[in-house]
Amino acid sequence: MTGGKTVETSRVGRPRSEKTRLAILEAAADLLVEGGFSAITIESIAARAGVSKVTIYKWWPSRGSVAIDAYFHRFRQTLTFPDTGNVAEDLLAQMLILIGAFRGRAGEIMAELIGQAQSDPELADTIRTGWMQPRREVTALVIQRAIDRGELRPGLTIPILMDELYGPIYFRLITRYEPLSDEFAQELVRNTLEGVLSTRSSIK
Amino acid sequence: MTGGKTVETSRVGRPRSEKTRLAILEAAADLLVEGGFSAITIESIAARAGVSKVTIYKWWPSRGSVAIDAYFHRFRQTLTFPDTGNVAEDLLAQMLILIGAFRGRAGEIMAELIGQAQSDPELADTIRTGWMQPRREVTALVIQRAIDRGELRPGLTIPILMDELYGPIYFRLITRYEPLSDEFAQELVRNTLEGVLSTRSSIK
DNA sequence: CGCGTTTGTGTACGCATCGTTCATGAAGTA
DNA sequence: TACTTCATGAACGATGCGTACACAAACGCG
Known part of the structure; x- marks a missing residue:
């Protein structure tokens, strides 16, 4: 639930300390970077942020939710909307x-x-809505534009195509079977668009 | 390391009890099925199998390794080698x-x-070698045959094509964004082979 | 200004599970 | 029989969890 954002602060009473909130997120992000998810414990965050455990428990329901908030806080990237007129390039x-x-x-x-989300449905939901969803919307736009331009088959199922493009990426991220090289991405996009059958290899 | 198999038993002394080994794997598999990975604790396995904790620690280095051994013990499937002469069907x-x-x-x-393998390199390695690798070898065979028959482009990188085929599957398994339906598999195979560009949609 | 409300601190507690140690007995081989 | 290895049972210190309690701090409102 990422309590850091969804929990409403009431208008009366002592306001929530922004300084404390940031100290928690920074401490959690530092711990994540240094030691990974296993380094994230409520006690370690509290100690590092110079904050009481109770304060963390008040605003976040689990260590997973602190971790994901900290990740977004540090690594959130601005989503770009390239529009070159060529779907492969985009x-x-x-x-x-x-x-x-x-x-x-x-x-x-x-x-x-x-990985942790596989045994934490709330964390899984946060990742879906906070990370995957926005990226999928951008990609869906790019694909829809390409369909409208006539570049792509009109009948294709957009979610499936997105899984074809990004499934292999996350698969490599998670299995570490092969590296996430730029060459991989290039061949992936090319194969996905053009197919791999030899009968068409002569075309273009 | 899946100690259950790789740790050598010496020739002298009391031999390892096969009954105990199976009791541990069965208990662990039951716990997996009933409560998932979080239900797997060394203590719970020991209690259920009627076995001492120390015995488990002797043969397996971590709860993850017991879990994966138990999974293979129960769910290992016989790998099929279809060979219909049509790569799409195979x-x-x-x-x-x-x-x-x-x-x-x-x-x-x-x-x-x-998921657990993301924070347990040894478990990750066991999954790669014990689960992914055998399946990839089968798939690589099917693809190589298709290349030899001239069905597929000779220049393509086989590992990338395999990631295109199975990456989306594991992506759906892990994100649960969309269901693992048979229709998904069909469109996935078709798209991967034929591509999604509209300029080629008229062909065939 | 003082009051009520809410946030944050510090300490302490009971609980669960971990991974290990130790002494002891059981089951084989040479 | 002597030796080796396997398995048991009970106990331990360590760690982190989630909660409880009392108290201090910061703000809006009348």
């Missing part, structure tokens, strides 16, 4: 930004957060 | 078996195991 541009971030510490932490 | 057949299993409890548990 998709690739989006993708390169994402995997560029995922190659660093942000990727390792995201993998851990997704 | 891939789809493989895929339908997998997502059929993933729609059930086995899928939920696999998602949890992958």
Whole structure:
């Protein structure tokens, strides 16, 4: 539920300390970067932020929710809407930004957060609505524009195409079977758009 | 490390009790099915199997390794090698078996195991070598045959194509954004092979 | 100004689980 | 029989959890 944002502060009484809120998020983000999700404990955050445990429990329901808030606080990127008129370029541009971030510490932490979400439905929901959803909306726009321009087949199911594009990325992020290289992204986009059958390889 | 298999038993002395080993795996599998990964604790397994904690610690290095051994013990499926002469059919057949299993409890548990693997490198390695690798080898065979037959482009990178096919599956398994339906698998295979560009939609 | 309300602190507690240690007995081989 | 290895049972210190209590701090309102 990411209590840090959804819990309403009442108008009367002592107002919530923004300084304390930020201290908690910064401390949690530091711990995430240094030691990963397992380094996040309510006690460690409280100690590092110079804050009482009770204060954290008051605003966040679980350590997972603090972690994801801290992640967004530090790694949230501005979503770009490329529009070059060429769907391959648009998709690739989006993708390169994402995997560029995922190659660093942000990727390792995201993998851990997704991992924890497998046994924490609330965390899973936060990731879906706070991370996946906005990105999927941007991608859906790019795809819809390409359909409107006649670049893509009109009959295709947009969510499936998005899974084809980003599923492999998250798969590599999580399995670490192969690296998230730029070349991978390039061939991924090309294959997805053009297919892999040899009967069409002569075309273009 | 899945100590249950890799730790060598010496030739002298009291031999390892097979009955105890199976009792541990059965108990762990039961707990997995009933309560998921979080229900797996060394203490709960020991209690259920009627076995000492120390015995478990002797043979497995972590609860994750017991869990994955228990999962394989119960859900290991026989890998099929379809060879119809049509790459689309071969891939789809493989895929339908997998997502059929993933729609059930086995899928939920696999998602949890992958999740835990994000903060347990040893568990991650066990999943790679014990689960992913054998499946990828089968798929690579199917793809290689199709290349040899001339069905697929010779220049394509096989690991990337495999990620295109199975990345979206695991992505849906883990994000639960959309269901793992048979229709999804069908469109996924078709799109992957033929591409999604409209300029080629008229062909065939 | 003083009051009520809400936020934040500090301490302490009971609880659960972890991973390990130790002494002891059981079950095989040489 | 001597030796080795396996398995048990009970106990331990450590860690983090979530909560309770009393108290101090900061704000709006009458």
